[in-house]
Amino acid sequence: MATLQERKTHRRAILEALYGAVEANRPDVSGATLGDDLALPEADxxxxxxYLAGEGLVAVEWTSHKTPARATLTHEGIRLMEAEEEERGG
Incomplete structure (x- = not known):
């Protein structure tokens, strides 16, 4: 079981990966790619x-095994990431 800090880190990494995909004109990312690129265990x-889907920040297509098949940022997710980018001066 991941600690609270690890769970927050995982969520942040997913948001950043999906935001990077949006910036590169790739509207969604496969769950396998996310897991591999971020070195996250399937359960995490x-x-x-x-969690992110429950917050309305990402939309997820789930496999029959309850793992992400594809994920994309929602409009709210993009707005959040853009606001954070502006705060950093980007």
């Missing part, structure tokens, strides 16, 4: 995606 990836 699924838990983080479920």
């Amino acid at each position: 990836l699924a838990a983080a995606c479920a």
